[in-house]
Amino acid sequence: xxxxxxxxxxxxxxxxxxxxxxxxxxxxxxxxxxxxxxxxxxxxxxxxxxxxxxxxxxxxxxxxxxxxxxxxxxxxxxxxxxxxxxxxxxxxxxxxxxxxxxxxxxxxxxxxxxxxxxxxxxxxxxxxxxxxxxxxxxxxxxxxxxxxxxxxxxxxxxxxxxxxxxxxxxxxxxxxxxxxxxxxxxxxxxxxxxxxxxxxxxxxxxxxxxxxxxxxxxxxxxxx
Numbered sequence: 001x002x003x004x005x006x007x008x009x010x011x012x013x014x015x016x017x018x019x020x021x022x023x024x025x026x027x028x029x030x031x032x033x034x035x036x037x038x039x040x041x042x043x044x045x046x047x048x049x050x051x052x053x054x055x056x057x058x059x060x061x062x063x064x065x066x067x068x069x070x071x072x073x074x075x076x077x078x079x080x081x082x083x084x085x086x087x088x089x090x091x092x093x094x095x096x097x098x099x100x101x102x103x104x105x106x107x108x109x110x111x112x113x114x115x116x117x118x119x120x121x122x123x124x125x126x127x128x129x130x131x132x133x134x135x136x137x138x139x140x141x142x143x144x145x146x147x148x149x150x151x152x153x154x155x156x157x158x159x160x161x162x163x164x165x166x167x168x169x170x171x172x173x174x175x176x177x178x179x180x181x182x183x184x185x186x187x188x189x190x191x192x193x194x195x196x197x198x199x200x201x202x203x204x205x206x207x208x209x210x211x212x213x214x215x216x217x218x219x220x221x222x223x224x
Contacts, residue, residue: 024121026155027174029097034155034174038063038092052089055136060184063089064136081105083167088136090184095177098137099170106168114159114168115148122150122157132158132171135185140164 027034032041042049045067055062065087081101088096106114119125131143141163150157157172 024123026122026150026152026157026172029099029170029172032087032094032097034094034097034172034177036094038065038089038094041065041087041094055088056185059187060181061089061091062136062181062184063092065089086137088181090177090181093177095181096136096171096173098134100162100165101168101170103165103167109168111147111159111161111168118148118150118157118159118170125150125159132160134171135182140169144169 031044038049038052042051042065045065047065047067049065052063052065055064067085067087069082069085082099082105083102084100086096086098087094088098115125125148127148128146130146130149132146133143134140144160144162146158146160148159154175155172156175156178157170160169160171161167162169
């Protein structure tokens with residue numbers, strides 16, 4: 001019985017220490033947390049929610065807030081490392097963080113150097129042969145190759161090199177909300193296409209009606 005109890009205690013200790021073995025919470029980046037509200041984050045970076053870029057307003061609201069840490073006093077980010085951050089919100093809830101590192105701050109560093117530094121925060125990385133997309137941001141190419149990834153069932157953190165900017169970047173997101181936002185953006189495109197088609201039908205009908213009206217009028221007044 002003592003042996004079984006000792007084994008049980010050891011097993012519980014392993015389970016309790018598992019989060020420490022895996023690394024820190026993958027939902028957090030420095031002082032920011034995926035899931036925080038637009039108002040909370042705006043207050044934290046000293047910007048107004050009105051400064052967000054509206055990506056789409058239906059069927060769901062998607063907004064993006066751009067922040068340059070070097071221009072912010074009392075920054076919770078290391079200004080000598082980060083050049084720019086894009087915070088993307090799904091129905092005013094933060095679901096995606098896109099960090100671009102300063103080129104001078106990473107000059108001479110290899111991908112392995114960055115992986116080692118980030119792994120100290122988030123645990124062991126994998127190197128999947130996949131691409132990461134940037135559906136809301138035109139500053140980057142549509143996709144970039146993932147250099148390393150840290151993930152669990154809920155969150156994904158991806159290191160990449162921005163080809164157009166020649167700098168390293170990190171994008172992290174909530175898997176659940178990212179899927180919802182992607183579906184909403186696809187639905188938005190479909191709605192826009194339907195509206196454009198209807199507008200073209202209405203335009204053609206108006207043109208036909210105007211032409212017929214002119215025809216009827218001119219039939220009455222035309223003299224050869």
